[in-house]
Amino acid sequence: MCEFCVQHGEGKKWYLAMDNYSQELLAQDGRIEYARHFINTFEERAPRSLDQLEMLSRTPFHGMATPFLTRSQKQNHFGQVVPLEEVEQILERVDGVARLSCPCRLVTTGQPNARYCYALTADPRLTAEIDDSFSLETLSAAEAIESIRKLDKEGLVHSVWTFKTPYIGGLCNCDQDCLAYRIHHARGHFQMMFRGEYIAEVDPDACNGCRNCMRQCQYGAIRYSAVNKKVEIDPRQCFGCGVCRPVCNKDAITLHARSENPVAAGIW
Numbered sequence: 001m002c003e004f005c006v007q008h009g010e011g012k013k014w015y016l017a018m019d020n021y022s023q024e025l026l027a028q029d030g031r032i033e034y035a036r037h038f039i040n041t042f043e044e045r046a047p048r049s050l051d052q053l054e055m056l057s058r059t060p061f062h063g064m065a066t067p068f069l070t071r072s073q074k075q076n077h078f079g080q081v082v083p084l085e086e087v088e089q090i091l092e093r094v095d096g097v098a099r100l101s102c103p104c105r106l107v108t109t110g111q112p113n114a115r116y117c118y119a120l121t122a123d124p125r126l127t128a129e130i131d132d133s134f135s136l137e138t139l140s141a142a143e144a145i146e147s148i149r150k151l152d153k154e155g156l157v158h159s160v161w162t163f164k165t166p167y168i169g170g171l172c173n174c175d176q177d178c179l180a181y182r183i184h185h186a187r188g189h190f191q192m193m194f195r196g197e198y199i200a201e202v203d204p205d206a207c208n209g210c211r212n213c214m215r216q217c218q219y220g221a222i223r224y225s226a227v228n229k230k231v232e233i234d235p236r237q238c239f240g241c242g243v244c245r246p247v248c249n250k251d252a253i254t255l256h257a258r259s260e261n262p263v264a265a266g267i268w
Contacts, residue, residue: 001259002080002194002268008166013197015080015160015168021094023123025167035163036129038077042103046179053189069190079161079172079180079193083242083255084152087171088145090160096122097144100134102172104179116156118144118171126169148173155216157181157241159193175218185219194268196240198255200233206252207231213244213253235264 004014014020026032056062082090091097098119105114113135119127127136139147148158148171156173159180163169174181184192200221202213209229214222221237222244224230233244233253245253258264 002197004078004080004166004194013086014166015082016086016089018093020166020168021090021120022167023095023121026121026123026126026169029164031164031167031169032126032129034076035126035169038163039103039134040129040131043106046103046107050179050183053183053187057187057189066190070192073190073192074165076164077162078165079159081157081159081193081196081239081241083196083198083240084148084158085242087148087158090120090171091144091148092141094120096120097139097141098122098127099137099139099144099147100130102178103134104172104174105177107179108177108182114177116151116173118148118173120160120169120171152243153246155218155243155247157218157239157243161193181218195238195258196242197258198240198242199235199238199258199261199264200240200242200244200253201235201256202231202233203252203254204228204230204232206250208250208252210249212247212249216244216247218243235261236267238264 005012008014008020009017019025056065099115100117100119101112102114102116105111122138130136151173156175159172159174160168161170161172180192183189207230209231211224211231213231214224219237219239221234222231223234240255240258242255
């Protein structure tokens with residue numbers, strides 16, 4: 001169980017505690033202004049921040065700065081990987097969903113209409129503050145779920161994000177074009193999200209060694225044995241996203257609670 005579950009979920013999955021999505025919480029502590037500034041100025045701020053992180057990584061101060069950066073991230077804008085089943089639970093219970101173009105991909109690919117991000121509220125106090133260039137598109141719960149299922153099959157990793165923790169205001173669907181992926185996983189600058197509450201496991205009797213799952217995994221957690229003609233998943237590397245499952249033609253991959261695996265239980 002991640003630390004947010006203890007702090008913000010009363011010992012249960014914090015991202016399924018609907019108080020953390022409430023309009024009352026959004027209205028507190030300057031969250032609307034924070035979210036407005038975060039989203040509307042992202043394209044301007046992000047490249048500069050990336051350059052600063054790269055410079056810092058080449059200095060002796062990088063190791064000392066990492067805990068501070070992670071602590072600050074946890075206070076303001078932190079995420080957690082969530083599998084499709086629980087994304088669907090969230091979408092069915094929030095008070096509204098709006099799809100918008102992804103600010104990360106605008107920075108990394110130059111594409112202004114890569115529509116992979118979802119605001120987990122339709123509160124007009126916030127949506128009215130977001131720049132028109134993001135082309136907010138209000139979706140029903142059913143429409144949002146259908147669109148996320150398609151992204152799941154494409155191998156995009158789902159994660160929820162806070163805007164001044166513990167308020168959860170965003171659902172992202174990430175791959176290697178996303179800045180969170182690059183900062184946290186690819187470059188290892190500092191931690192920006194928790195791994196999921198699960199890990200994936202392969203049934204060796206069902207696996208036929210096709211390796212489709214290896215191509216789907218964003219985290220390099222799946223290995224292939226040339227001797228056994230099977231794949232296996234390293235629980236220390238697995239983020240528990242579950243997007244390896246849709247491409248498995250033998251239904252050989254399932255998710256299991258991270259807490260039940262002695263190797264992965266303490267890895268977040």
